[in-house]
Amino acid sequence: MANVTLDYVGNLNRETLDSANDSAYAEGAVRGLSEAVVRRISGDKKEPPWMLEHRLKSLKVFLEKPMPGWGPDLSKLNLDEIIYYARPGEIKPSHNWEDVPADIKRTFEKLGIPEAERKYLAGAGAQYESENVYHRLKEKWGEKGVIFEDMDTALQKYPDLVKQYFMRCVPMHDHKFAALHGAVWSGGTFIYIPEGVNVDQPLQAYFRMNAQSMGQFEHTLIIVENGAQGSYIEGCSAPKYESPSIHAGLVEVFVKEGARFRYSSVENWSRNTYNLNTKRALVDRNGVMEWVGGNMGSGATMLYPCSILRGEGARADHLGIAFANKDQIQDTGAKVIHAAPNTSSKVVMKSISKNGGKSVYRGLLRILKGAKGSKAQVRCDALLLDDHSISDTIPDIRIEENDISIAHEATVGKISEEQLFYAMSRGLSEDEAIAMIVNGFIEPIVKAMPLEYAVEMNRLIELEMEEAGAIG
């Protein structure tokens, strides 16, 4: 099993890294899932009995549920080969900075990742400077009652609060991988913003990278009380050195009355990962939830952030980019359920397929009986960079109410010869022209991202564009 890779650089160094580090990586950790593993996780973390009970129930549900009968082919995903949990120290990257190949170092440089961080990401750094950033954020907002903790710590320090919300938004019965998550979750982020508090600075998941957990079943629980505001940036924006072969994280966001929250993430798992992530928000009266996401990595992704608009006047915005390169399937989209009157939603998704990659927009839009006056707008645009790449749009629209308005628009396009000629006639090379047109295509999404993410997103797209040469 290949576990150690660095992403972004395609196949350049993957094999070297895979073979060189596999044994060191897996040493001491147990593969496969059993009740014993689940008990071990809970025991190690000294969890309250209800959590162990929840885990065991989830395990039962997981074993009973069938694999999804739709979407990307998961038949090569061997669930018995996965390391579901490892104690700290059982997984240790054995790299020295000196051992990291030169072109991977260059990739870090291109991404503009600071030296110390690069070393950490390469598994060779002892100290990750951004930890200090996290502590400053935590202290500053802590005075106002904001809680910003890693999930394991939150369960110890605020057990009642966690119990009240944990997997109440996405229950274990939701689907097979939600159940798996319920059984083996580890690490993640807990955010609580008290009533009326406006956290006007994005909370970032820097510290999560410091955790020894493998990060593949992390749980993110966010509670935004009445009239409160905040935003969170999930970072797997940098290359993951140790790559899990499955990522089944879970994000739950509770947006209370008149509250507002924005969740941004760039997911860039290594190519041998199945990214089966679940993200969902429950939005109360006049609340606003915004999802901003980019999916570049993984061999196969199934990710459909969901907003359940259950209070009158609630609103959701979904913005997403997916980039499917060689051998990748990006099956992504959005789910919006209008369950109350005068709710509104807007979904804008952009996908790019290249070198035979496949991107699918899969969207669910439901307007329930009684959700009068609701408005929904979906727009998905696909850009194909060559003739053997694929894009597909699978919208599922179920409307049970008359007094509503919906708009659904989907386009599939190629970079037109005319556009390319125009740009080249101004002196831009073909590669520059294509990169520029692609950046223009995703610009509406990138614009909505926090600045440092937008910059990074553009760089990531450039790297994807460079990989395996240009088109045409």
Place this chain on the structure above:
Amino acid sequence: MFKITNLQAGIEEKQILQGLSLEILPGEVHVIMGPNGSGKSTLANCIMGHPGYQVTGGSIQLDGEEVNELKADKRAQRGLFLAFQYPKEIPGVGVNNFLKSAVASVRKARGEKELSHIEFRKLLREQMKAFGLESSFMTRSMNDGFSGGEKKKMEILQMALLNPKIAVLDETDSGLDVDALKIVAEGVEKLRSPQRGMLLITHYQRILHYIKPTYVHVMIDGKIVKSGGPELGEKLEQEGYDWIKKEADAEAVPMNA
């Protein structure tokens, strides 16, 4: 010097240019006029290297270098410029960003000093003002949502920024109201220089009210059939193309016989 010799070209199987020759010296302004379907736009596209057109014979030379095999970007870097009849929209790509990359690329290829961000901004601001574009256009997407006139002004602005040796304007005057036409024509006059040759391709004569060309050529069926001075343009305005067609036909008969 820019020299087209016996150029034959077309799209797919259809030959459109039937052996066209033309020479433009620095400082000259040439106008090519002709009825619809005479091959005017094909000529413009072939000069700039549109990949959809195949050149099957003849040559296009700039300062003695054959450019026929060069891609459009290389031609631009060498000093050719085409103002498009239908400028393309590039959504999401800011005017400032696009023009900065274009200018940087061309300057680099010509061995000119790279402009700093501030220098470029200053240059862009000046030129936009000179060609009647408000500075708010800087932050808009390239041609996206522009009116016909704004697009044409943007073409002239690009010509100014890229400082070509030979500028071809493909029906830049079509679809413009009188005010926009004036601004475009003034722009062309401003960019007229002893170092630069220009080729205006047009269907209408009205731009000649604002621009005084060195030569006027009439193109019919993929060839230049008549050349003359500005007075030829005036004659065409009054009498149309029919008399030239007749002349051309009369000449063509013995040649083919």
